[in-house]
Amino acid sequence: MEKVLQTGLSLGMSATSGIHSSKPNRAPREFDGKNIMPPSYCPTAKDRVVFPAKNGKVETSHICIGAWPWGDKSTWHYKEEEFPAIEAAWRELYDAGINFIDTAQAYGSGESERLVGKLVKGLPRDSYVIQTKWLGTALDAKNYVHASEAPYKTLKSSLERLGLEYVDIYLVHGPTHPQSVKTVAEGLAKCVNEGLTKAVGVANYGNDKVLEMKAALAEHGIPLATNQVEYSILRRYPEIHGEIQMCLDNGMVFQSYSSLAQGRLTGKYTAEHPPPKTYRFSSYPMEEIQETLAVLEKIAKARGKAMASVALNYNISKGALPLVGIRNPEQARQAIDALGWRLSEQEMIELDRVSVEGTRTVLWQQG
16 A cells, blocks of 8 residues: 555656646736735744644744655655765754654655654654654545544554654645545544644645634644645745635644755756656746746845755745755755745745746645
8 A cells, every 4th residue: 555655656646747737837927026924034943833733732943854755765766875864964954953854654655754763763752843644545445444543543653663652743645535524533633632643734735625624623622733735936826826824814834845846946957957757746847947947046146045045935935834855964054044034025026926826736736
């Protein structure tokens, strides 16, 4: 079953490739300079975001480390010899104040969770935050035989791989589960009530399903903490269609994954040297996004920042908590350097003018 889930991710269940036009649809001009956080919102690496939970709260850094590349060979071509660099990167992040790691049962068929467990072993449990996910599909018998128990049973397996007694945040990975939202909420509530997770949330949900889950969890006295959706300069769909604002209005945290469009916004790739074909998020031909990259590079050079740092700061300035995949200390430093400053209003307008709206997919990206 894990191999099926991994294959789905590597084929881009949530991706542009094979579903949308390869030509980017530019964001509407009326959204230039809109939906920007107040200038006073300028988080540092030591500042914390509060996720609502039934019993208290979960406090995380304003950037989350995306651990999908750790252990994943199908999409990210992970090799065991990479782990020392990942360990060094984690130490820099942790020492700087970045305490939040995102993983999932499906990443590397569980290997990502195992590697995360190795990284945090021996650290004070209250000094880091772990978020993992349950991916329910119609191919998994547990979703029929034990419909409401499926998230609970999967989390127990995740905790074994992580070597932990609980995670801090547990997400539904996407709207692929055959169970009703109400049934899934029952399973999530059991996870909270038995102390296996502090907070719960969803990923890839549209506003209608987010509100449905929020109401279903409220019947158990549990708040919906977050929605995690693909968002970047190359996919502003969640902003334009009100999903970021809906989270903010309802006391939830909006998390953005693929915040760097799988490296497309870092300057690493060009039309002559494109990303691997398995990097399918916002997978527009590089020649189609050259204008976007040129503006991003211009701002980065003027500020003495890496392009990745500027792209992450853009998401923060729009009210998102960005996930970013990190595999070495240099990437760690670029993530840390996205905090403690803010793009100006004019710089945000310049980036908005060359941004892409993107779209949603039928099977996965509802948000």
